[in-house]
Amino acid sequence: MKQRDYKSEFNSIVKGVIAPIFKDFGFKKNGNNFYRDFGEFGQAFNIQQSRWNSSSDKSFVFNIGLLDKSIYKETHDLDLPKFPKEIDCNIRLRMGNLMTKSNGWYDLNIGVNISKLKEQIKNEIELYAIPFFEKYKDFNKWVQLLNSKTILFYNPVSEFLFIEKFLGKPQSEIFLNELYNKAIIPRIPDVGLSKRNQQIMRESQKDWLNKITDVAKDKRMELKVNSMAISEINGENLVKAKEKSNKGFFFWIKRLWD
Numbered sequence: 001m002k003q004r005d006y007k008s009e010f011n012s013i014v015k016g017v018i019a020p021i022f023k024d025f026g027f028k029k030n031g032n033n034f035y036r037d038f039g040e041f042g043q044a045f046n047i048q049q050s051r052w053n054s055s056s057d058k059s060f061v062f063n064i065g066l067l068d069k070s071i072y073k074e075t076h077d078l079d080l081p082k083f084p085k086e087i088d089c090n091i092r093l094r095m096g097n098l099m100t101k102s103n104g105w106y107d108l109n110i111g112v113n114i115s116k117l118k119e120q121i122k123n124e125i126e127l128y129a130i131p132f133f134e135k136y137k138d139f140n141k142w143v144q145l146l147n148s149k150t151i152l153f154y155n156p157v158s159e160f161l162f163i164e165k166f167l168g169k170p171q172s173e174i175f176l177n178e179l180y181n182k183a184i185i186p187r188i189p190d191v192g193l194s195k196r197n198q199q200i201m202r203e204s205q206k207d208w209l210n211k212i213t214d215v216a217k218d219k220r221m222e223l224k225v226n227s228m229a230i231s232e233i234n235g236e237n238l239v240k241a242k243e244k245s246n247k248g249f250f251f252w253i254k255r256l257w258d
Contacts, residue, residue, distance in 0.1 A: 006058040006108045014047060017118050021125055025133065033085045036133070042067040043133050046086035050105070058108040061096070064129060065089025066136060066145075071161045075154065090158040091142075097150035098128040142166070157215060164219070173221045176212065181229040183209045 019029055022045060027034040032047040043066055050059040065086035072080055072090060081088060096104020106121065108114070136142060143166040145151045146159075153159040156179050164172035187205055216223050 004110065006053075006055070009108055009114050010049075010058055010060065012114075013118055013121060017122050018047065018125065021122065021130065025130060028083070030083045030085075033083070035084055038137065038139075040069055041139055042069070042084055043136070044084060044086040044089055045129060045133075056109065059105050060108075061094060061103065061105045062125070062129065064093050064095055064098075064132060066091040066142065068142075068162070068165075071158055071165070074161055075157050090154045090162070091145060092152045092154065093150055095124070095129050098132055099124065157211065160215065169219075169221075172219075176216060176219075176221055177223055177226070180209075180212050180216070180223045181226050183212055184225065184229055 014032060019034075022029065022034040022036075025036065027036045027043075027045065032049075034045040036043045044064070046063040046065070048061050048063055050061075053059060063086045065088070067084055067089040069080060072088065075090070086092060094104045106117065108117070136145075142162070146162060146166065153162070160172055160175055160179070163175050183205065187201065213223065215221075
């Protein structure tokens with residue numbers, strides 16, 4: 001019995017099934033990535049292969065992304081690539097998130113009929129991915145994604161900027177304060193971590209707090225410590241620091257992390 005070539009079968013799925021669908025809807029192809037541009041925003045589709053693929057088994061999954069170029073510029077130090085990919089998008093999700101599947105992975109192995117798999121992939125892309133992209137060609141509908149449980153923003157600052165753009169400053173200021181009050185609560189490093197990794201964890205949290213305060217300063221928003229954050233830390237020193245100047249408060253927080 002002739003041994004199956006899963007690499008060739010995978011390539012036949014990409015070139016013979018997936019690429020023609022996205023070409024019909026105006027997407028351009030680069031490797032296993034597809035992109036459609038609308039000027040100030042864009043849409044991306046990615047075929048991600050498992051790092052554990054072998055000669056006897058190949059798994060892959062489909063990723064979907066929406067890109068607001070102005071928000072990308074605010075959250076990155078680098079220029080947007082000439083061919084943006086799903087990983088560059090502000091809003092990201094698995095195609096499986098739009099389905100009943102928990103993860104949306106597809107498998108190529110001895111137990112899978114390649115013809116049936118191709119038909120399944122074609123049907124599911126046309127039923128889930130394409131309608132999603134077509135719906136969100138209308139940029140004004142992106143506001144609906146803010147309440148979705150299946151959407152993954154690139155980072156919380158991206159989500160903040162989307163809230164600011166669609167819902168206005170009052171709502172975005174509330175969201176930024178929620179981020180801030182979570183950030184000021186020091187995370188206790190796992191005792192199993194090395195001292196170096198514990199220090200990296202502390203520095204990462206301090207960097208995140210600095211990022212939030214920089215955003216607040218840039219947007220001229222006021223950050224306030226709420227009672228829940230005080231309760232979480234549960235220390236009289238924090239209460240005293242809160243009563244002092246902001247400078248004193250941040251000095252106390254810095255001491256707590258160091």
